Structure formats: structure tokens, C-alpha cells
Amino acid sequence: MQQLKASIKAKDYVSAWSRLMALADTVSDYPSLTSLCRLRKKLGDVGQRPGSRRVVRIAVLGGASTELLEDPLRLLIESQGLDVVLQCSEYNTFVQEILDPTSETIAFKPDVALLMVTAANIPRWPKSGDDVNAVNHTVDEVADYWLNLCARLHKQTSCEIILDNFHAMPTRPMGNLAAKTPWESSQFLARVNLRLGEKSPAYVHINDVAQLANQYGVRNWFDPRYWFHAKQPVSFDCLIPYVRNLARMVGALFGCSAKCLVLDLDNTLWGGVVGDDGVEGIRIGEGDAVGEAFKAFQEYVLKLKQRGVMLAVCSKNEEANALAPFQELSDMVLKRDDFVAFVANWEPKPDNIAAIASQLNIGLSVMVFVDDNPAEREHVRQRWPEVRVVELSDDPADYPRILDDAGCFEVMSISAEDQARTQQYQQNAERSQLQESAGDYQDYLKSLDQRAVIRPFEKKHIERITQLINKSNQFNLTTLRLTRSQVEAIMNDDSYVTVYVRLADRFGDNGLISVLIGKHVDEVIEIELWLMSCRVLKRNVEMLLLNHVVDMARSRGAVSLQGMYLPTPKNGLVKNLYPTLGFQDAGDMHDGGKKFGLAIENYDPFSAPIAIVDDY
Amino acid sequence: MNQEAIWEKLTETFREVFDEPDLVVRSETTAKDVLDWDSLTHIQLLVALEQTFEVRFNTGEVAGLADVGAMIELIASKVN
Structure with missing residues (x-):
């Protein structure tokens, strides 16, 4: 932050922007975020921002107060690599803004509209004692209310819409019986969320507030004091995860998501150093707490691969040593075939990462690097600021959550190509081998x-x-x-x-x-x-x-x-x-x-x- | 925490929130005296004070803190 202030003072806007964007990426407490937002305002629109940037027009439609969310939203979307024009409607006017064809929101012609709403905006609730059929009928009506509003907005502006779903209530007036009671508020909201997910058309993207609030705890997520005082939908402790989640969804809509996860091996995918400890000496799999933690991380990584993220290995190792656990240990969840690139040598990691990018024909900005060694992380960060480097802790049990929180791989849909991607890239590797054996290039193409x-x-x-x-x-x-x-x-x-x-x-x-x-x-x-x-x-x-x-x-x-x-x-x-x-x-x-x-x-x-x- | 230490940390928080490195506040200072002290920055100020002093203001206090003297008094009663 001090360096950022110094850059602004020295009118060095190029480094001010890159420092601001880097800080925005990692800021985790609200007062620091507001300081960054103030510095962002000071910077105004001067200076060169990193990368080529698309301007995205965003309409904010709030059912609660959104004024304190606007500057953070702008900053965190900018840190995704986009420029932003924001149009914010007045408190709780979203229905009029959508239905009135002469409203400012419609006139603004947004690329994306954010419908930031809470349970206070639910138009109708089930009656006490309603049976499950009656509750489901109300669920349909409520889901249709939101989706009809989205349809009206989309019809007039063709914009993409990000719609908040609804977190559970912070209290349980029915106690444990709520779990068996369809008309109870939290259970009703959960049903509405499911229905919204099922019925949303392609232009409606659900901001899964329910899941986020679960992760942080509903009682941390919602602060009644600031709700009563100023209709703040999200507590200040959880404002950053909320806004960052929205920013990532906007980023994903405009192609800012990463595609490839580059992994170290020793002490990243298994415990120990295979070159020193031998295949039998490394820790992976059941029967050992640390081994189980690494196995759980491999399972998380495998899920990323199954949804279309490409995996690559970048390890300082003899290749034979690096391959041995994949070939010899049944406890390894990840197999050699799960990786589109496998680089194990003694060259500097930034060089190897660049080689992997070029082999896969992808840019460095879509690569995510995970390595337990802070020196390697720093080396990559310095050499390739565009590569996303994940800051691991010293405990493998944290790895899945840390990579999850980094949120690099947000996508708005998964196509059949995504799921077949690893196979396609492996076929590419085979084609390259054929190319080496084929003398004349045209002959190769014919073949x-x-x-x-x-x-x-x-x-x-x-x-x-x-x-x-x-x-x-x-x-x-x-x-x-x-x-x-x-x-x-x-x-x-x-x-x-x-x-x-x-x-x-x-x-x-x-x-x-x-x-x-x-x-x-x-x-x-x-x-x-x-x-x-x-x-x-x-x-x-x-x-x-x-x-x-x-x-x-x-x-x-x-x-x-x-x-x-x-x-x-x-x-x-x-x-x-x-x-x-x-x-x-x-x-x-x-x-x-x-x-x-x-x-x-x-x-x-x-x-x-x-x-x-x-x-x- | 003594009064002096509270004043020092509070002044620092005010300077950060209102982005005025030389801002001086007194007991009788109110929103009228500080540029940009409006209902939104008031909330940001309270959140920053809660974090700085590791205290929690209750709902009535959030709305009722009119001048700096009242803030000092309330913070002192909570930290000590």
C-alpha cells in the first residue's frame, strides 16, 4: 500500500496501476479495501492500465443498499482485467427499473446486470402449515417472479444477468423441526434456490450466495446491526468474498478465467521428496494423516480436470523419479494420463512454464501455478506477473480450500469440449510426434x-x-x-x-x-x-x-x-x-x-x- | 488503554478513512467539520474503529455517535 501511494505521488501511473491491481487481487479486510478504493479514485482514469482491456457496462440493481458495494465492485472487476462503466439504480427500485422501458437502466444498455437481492425481496412466502405441494407451488411462483423479471430485462437490453440466490436465515425459530417442515423459511429459500438453478435460461447466471454464506457462516455473513442501520445486505467482514465472487463471474463472462493448472510434485501432490525418500518413502494415501491430506488434494485437482481444467506438471526432478509414483503407487489419485504436459527437469521453473504454455498454445495469463516452495512461487511471480501464483500454506490439509478460494477457474457453462480437453491435447502431442517423423509438412498434413x-x-x-x-x-x-x-x-x-x-x-x-x-x-x-x-x-x-x-x-x-x-x-x-x-x-x-x-x-x-x- | 493512546489510534483511523494525512480531530468535532463525512463514510468509519479497537458497537450506538467526544467515551468504556 505504501509503495502504491508512493507511485501515485511520483505520478508513475503504470506501476501504480499494476500495484493497485495486485493489491485488489489479495485484499482481505474491509478497511484496506476502502483505502484501495480511495486510491483508485485518486488515480481516476489516468495512466496506462496493464493489458488490453475490454470495457464492460454493468447495471447494478439492488434490493438492498448497494452504495457501499459500488466502488469495491468496480475495483475488483478491474482487477479481473476489465474496464467498467457502472450504472447503479436507487435503493430497492429494481422492479420499476426493469419494467419501465424508459428507465435509466434500460437506457444504459448494460452488457451485464447484477440483481443484488436478499430474502427481504422475496415477494411471497408459504403459509404456516402449508403441505409440500402448496409450498412447491409457492416456490414455482417465486422462482417465476425472478425469472420473469430477468426475461423482461433481457428482452429489452440483451444483457447477461447475474442473479443472487438466497442464503438461509440466521436464526431457527422452529429449531430442528425445520429440517422436516417445507414451509419453514430457510427450507423454503433452499427450495427456491434449487428451482432457480433448474429453470434459469442461459443468460441468467446464479451468484451462489447461499453456498458462500454457508462457507463463511450465515451469522458472519449477515450483520443485523448494519442491516437495520443502513440495509447492508452483507456484513463488512464478508463484503470482500461477496463482491469478489461477483467480479469473478463478470470476469468469466468475458474470458478472464484460467485454463491450465501447473503443479509441482514433491510436497505439493505428495508428502516428501521422491528423489531422496524413494517411491516407498513418500506420503500419499490412506493410513497416514499427511498422506490422506495429499490424497484429498489430488481428488480436488482431479475434479478440476473433469470439468475441463488442463493439468500440467512442472517439477525439479529426474524425469524417471517424477514418473515413478504415478506408475507404481495405486494410492495416487492422479495418473500420468491426467496431465497434458509433464515437465520434470532442473531448468528454472519460469522457463518450463513458458515452454508448457507454448506447447499447449495458450497464454501465460490463463495459467495457475501451485508450488509449496515460496522461492519458486516468487521466481515465477517476478518473471511472469501475468501467471496466477497461488499462495499455499505449510499444511496440505489447507491446499484444496486455498486453491478453491483462489477462484481462478470460474466458468459460466461447461461444454462437451471442456470435458474432452485433456484427451484433445494428448492427441495433439501424438500429432507432434507424427510431425517429427513426417519429412515434408504437406505430406504430414495429408497423413x-x-x-x-x-x-x-x-x-x-x-x-x-x-x-x-x-x-x-x-x-x-x-x-x-x-x-x-x-x-x-x-x-x-x-x-x-x-x-x-x-x-x-x-x-x-x-x-x-x-x-x-x-x-x-x-x-x-x-x-x-x-x-x-x-x-x-x-x-x-x-x-x-x-x-x-x-x-x-x-x-x-x-x-x-x-x-x-x-x-x-x-x-x-x-x-x-x-x-x-x-x-x-x-x-x-x-x-x-x-x-x-x-x-x-x-x-x-x-x-x-x-x-x-x-x-x- | 489510556486516553492518549485512544486519541492517537482514533486520529490515525480518521486520517486513513477520510484520506487526510494532517487531519486533527477534537472532542467537539462532528460530521459538519470534516469534508466527506457523510452517512456512507460514517459507516466506514465505524467499521474501521471496530477493527482498530477490536470492539463492537451495538445497534443504538451505531446510529447515535454524533461527535468525536462521544466516540472516545464509548471506545474507552469498551476497551477498558
């Missing part, structure tokens, strides 16, 4: 037996398309981010040309890996968005896609394509894509971007060793 499905956007792929749009950084010409609703609107708008590509080869399915959106203006198709997953770089997919877009442009009566390249710190890879594909330079744009044009009359289609199929 892959590639098949592609190229089609306009379809409803069933909207989720994956939105996900790619919001997280692809490298092969991405314009880095235009879109919400699911915006993608859907474009899909249904005839003036747009939309294309997705799915690709399979002899090693398996790569999934949906490329997306293009063009707008038909007069006789030109203006390519507003073109991206591709880096898993399938150099497979000639971009050439195949261009052939296809030219065909579509012709059939619509267009005579040329127009493309642009908008540079970011991450998309240097495609700086020369358009010239390489035969586009002519069409001038510079004001913010460092470049325009390109392609007349399609004499376009000579590229030959790409990929068969186009209806399905595979």
Missing part, C-alpha cells in the same frame, strides 16, 4: 486425414462459439468479445455471414475450433471477427475457411472482402495473416490497426488437405 464441417452458426453450438469468442487471444484478428445474446442476435440477422468450423483427424475430434463473422454492407463482406483455436494452427484451416467465405460472398452478390487486424499484446501471431492470404493493404486505422481488402472476382481457391464433410 492426418483431416475432415471439416463448415456451417453457419447453429443454436446447438452457440455455447461453444460464445466461449471461443470470449477466450481466444492469439489467433484472433479483432479480439471482439460478444455475449451469448449478441451472438444469437447476429446468428438471426440476415445481414451477417457467420461460419464455424469443426475439425476431426485420424487422432480424434478437435471440436469446434474456428469462428468467423462478417457483415454484408453494400457489395462488401466486412469481416468483424475471425478467430481460431491454437490447437489447430498450421493445419490450413484458415485457407479452407477463406475459400468458403469467398463462395458465400459470391452467392450473396458481394464483390470483395474487407478484413482488419487490431493489434493486442497477444495476437502478434496473425499480424500478417491477411497479406499471406492475398489481401491488399487498405490503409491504417487510428488505433494501430490495419485494414485489408480482397477482390473476389479472380480469387484462386487455396488447396488445403482437408475434406469438407456434412458431419463426422
Whole structure:
């Protein structure tokens, strides 16, 4: 904090911003948070903020008082890597704001609306003595009340909506009988929460306040003094977890979540040092408290993998030693095959992490590093500030909770691709081996037996398309981010040309890996968005896609394509894509971007060793 | 904790909350005398004082603390 103040005083805004963002990431007490918010205000909008940042318009709709939440919300969303424009409605006016088409919230056209509500906003409660059917009927009515409000708001603004669910009451007037009584308040709220989760459409995201309040304890979460005094929905002790949780959800909506967990081995995944203690000497598994704690951590990590997080090993070890526990010990929950990359050597860890990132074709900012050794953590932090380094304690029993609290892997949906990701990357590793054995690259591509499905956007792929749009950084010409609703609107708008590509080869399915959106203006198709997953770089997919877009442009009566390249710190890879594909330079744009044009009359289609199929 | 120590910590808390490194408060100081002391910063001030002195103000006290003298008196009664 002192360094931050000094940076501001010295007008060194670049380091002030990076210090502020780092502190915002770790701040844990309310007075420090308010100090950071004040310093944030002092900084105003001056200076260079780290990274390329998207501006997100956020409407806050509060059923309780939200004034003290606004500055923290802005700061913690900014620390996710986004810029924020906030519109906050007056206390408990959310119904009018949503229903009145001339309200400030509707006029604001938010990207995201936060419905910050509490049990005090529940429109109706069951009657004492209601049976379970009557209670469930009320549950439906209450869930529909919220979802109808969300639907109205979404219809008018196409925004994504984050809706708070409801934590249990802090007291138990019915005592233990509550557990058997459907109409009891806490049980009723739990039923409403379940129904909201079941019935929410894709644009409604539930902020799981009920679960958070459970973790912190409802009596810590809710402070009646400040509720009576100022209608504070969350106690000041728990304000940070509440706001940070919201900020992470907003971050996840705009592609700020991590993708890969890089793990050390000795004293991180098992107790002891395998090189010194031998396979039999390390502590993992039942029969030993410390071994059980490490096993529980491996089980947590396995759950992350099952929901689509890629796992990698980065260990200072002889490779044979590092592999031995995976091969020889049945108590190891994690297996060698669970990892997409396995690096065990004596090179500096920052170098190995960079190598893993490049092997997986992902950026450092989507990597999370977990290591029990503080020196290694510091080394990585200094060298790669963008890598998220988790601060472990000295007790393996804490590891699952610490990694959980770090909240790096928040996602708004899980697609089939997520669950198959590890397999896809392993297939990639096999492909690389084939590439080494294949002499000529074109021969190699032919040997892959590639098949592609190229089609306009379809409803069933909207989720994956939105996900790619919001997280692809490298092969991405314009880095235009879109919400699911915006993608859907474009899909249904005839003036747009939309294309997705799915690709399979002899090693398996790569999934949906490329997306293009063009707008038909007069006789030109203006390519507003073109991206591709880096898993399938150099497979000639971009050439195949261009052939296809030219065909579509012709059939619509267009005579040329127009493309642009908008540079970011991450998309240097495609700086020369358009010239390489035969586009002519069409001038510079004001913010460092470049325009390109392609007349399609004499376009000579590229030959790409990929068969186009209806399905595979 | 003696009065002097309470004054010192309280002044420090005021300076941090209102972001005025040279702020001086007296017994008779009220919200009118300090720039930015409004109903919102009042809550932030109380939360900061609760944390600084490891005390807890009850509901009536939260609403009733009009001047610094009353705060000092209340804090002294709770910490001692």
C-alpha cells in the first residue's frame, strides 16, 4: 500500500496501476479495501492500465443498499482485467427499473446486470402449515417472479444477468423441526434456490450466495446491526468474498478465467521428496494423516480436470523419479494420463512454464501455478506477473480450500469440449510426434486425414462459439468479445455471414475450433471477427475457411472482402495473416490497426488437405 | 488503554478513512467539520474503529455517535 501511494505521488501511473491491481487481487479486510478504493479514485482514469482491456457496462440493481458495494465492485472487476462503466439504480427500485422501458437502466444498455437481492425481496412466502405441494407451488411462483423479471430485462437490453440466490436465515425459530417442515423459511429459500438453478435460461447466471454464506457462516455473513442501520445486505467482514465472487463471474463472462493448472510434485501432490525418500518413502494415501491430506488434494485437482481444467506438471526432478509414483503407487489419485504436459527437469521453473504454455498454445495469463516452495512461487511471480501464483500454506490439509478460494477457474457453462480437453491435447502431442517423423509438412498434413464441417452458426453450438469468442487471444484478428445474446442476435440477422468450423483427424475430434463473422454492407463482406483455436494452427484451416467465405460472398452478390487486424499484446501471431492470404493493404486505422481488402472476382481457391464433410 | 493512546489510534483511523494525512480531530468535532463525512463514510468509519479497537458497537450506538467526544467515551468504556 505504501509503495502504491508512493507511485501515485511520483505520478508513475503504470506501476501504480499494476500495484493497485495486485493489491485488489489479495485484499482481505474491509478497511484496506476502502483505502484501495480511495486510491483508485485518486488515480481516476489516468495512466496506462496493464493489458488490453475490454470495457464492460454493468447495471447494478439492488434490493438492498448497494452504495457501499459500488466502488469495491468496480475495483475488483478491474482487477479481473476489465474496464467498467457502472450504472447503479436507487435503493430497492429494481422492479420499476426493469419494467419501465424508459428507465435509466434500460437506457444504459448494460452488457451485464447484477440483481443484488436478499430474502427481504422475496415477494411471497408459504403459509404456516402449508403441505409440500402448496409450498412447491409457492416456490414455482417465486422462482417465476425472478425469472420473469430477468426475461423482461433481457428482452429489452440483451444483457447477461447475474442473479443472487438466497442464503438461509440466521436464526431457527422452529429449531430442528425445520429440517422436516417445507414451509419453514430457510427450507423454503433452499427450495427456491434449487428451482432457480433448474429453470434459469442461459443468460441468467446464479451468484451462489447461499453456498458462500454457508462457507463463511450465515451469522458472519449477515450483520443485523448494519442491516437495520443502513440495509447492508452483507456484513463488512464478508463484503470482500461477496463482491469478489461477483467480479469473478463478470470476469468469466468475458474470458478472464484460467485454463491450465501447473503443479509441482514433491510436497505439493505428495508428502516428501521422491528423489531422496524413494517411491516407498513418500506420503500419499490412506493410513497416514499427511498422506490422506495429499490424497484429498489430488481428488480436488482431479475434479478440476473433469470439468475441463488442463493439468500440467512442472517439477525439479529426474524425469524417471517424477514418473515413478504415478506408475507404481495405486494410492495416487492422479495418473500420468491426467496431465497434458509433464515437465520434470532442473531448468528454472519460469522457463518450463513458458515452454508448457507454448506447447499447449495458450497464454501465460490463463495459467495457475501451485508450488509449496515460496522461492519458486516468487521466481515465477517476478518473471511472469501475468501467471496466477497461488499462495499455499505449510499444511496440505489447507491446499484444496486455498486453491478453491483462489477462484481462478470460474466458468459460466461447461461444454462437451471442456470435458474432452485433456484427451484433445494428448492427441495433439501424438500429432507432434507424427510431425517429427513426417519429412515434408504437406505430406504430414495429408497423413492426418483431416475432415471439416463448415456451417453457419447453429443454436446447438452457440455455447461453444460464445466461449471461443470470449477466450481466444492469439489467433484472433479483432479480439471482439460478444455475449451469448449478441451472438444469437447476429446468428438471426440476415445481414451477417457467420461460419464455424469443426475439425476431426485420424487422432480424434478437435471440436469446434474456428469462428468467423462478417457483415454484408453494400457489395462488401466486412469481416468483424475471425478467430481460431491454437490447437489447430498450421493445419490450413484458415485457407479452407477463406475459400468458403469467398463462395458465400459470391452467392450473396458481394464483390470483395474487407478484413482488419487490431493489434493486442497477444495476437502478434496473425499480424500478417491477411497479406499471406492475398489481401491488399487498405490503409491504417487510428488505433494501430490495419485494414485489408480482397477482390473476389479472380480469387484462386487455396488447396488445403482437408475434406469438407456434412458431419463426422 | 489510556486516553492518549485512544486519541492517537482514533486520529490515525480518521486520517486513513477520510484520506487526510494532517487531519486533527477534537472532542467537539462532528460530521459538519470534516469534508466527506457523510452517512456512507460514517459507516466506514465505524467499521474501521471496530477493527482498530477490536470492539463492537451495538445497534443504538451505531446510529447515535454524533461527535468525536462521544466516540472516545464509548471506545474507552469498551476497551477498558
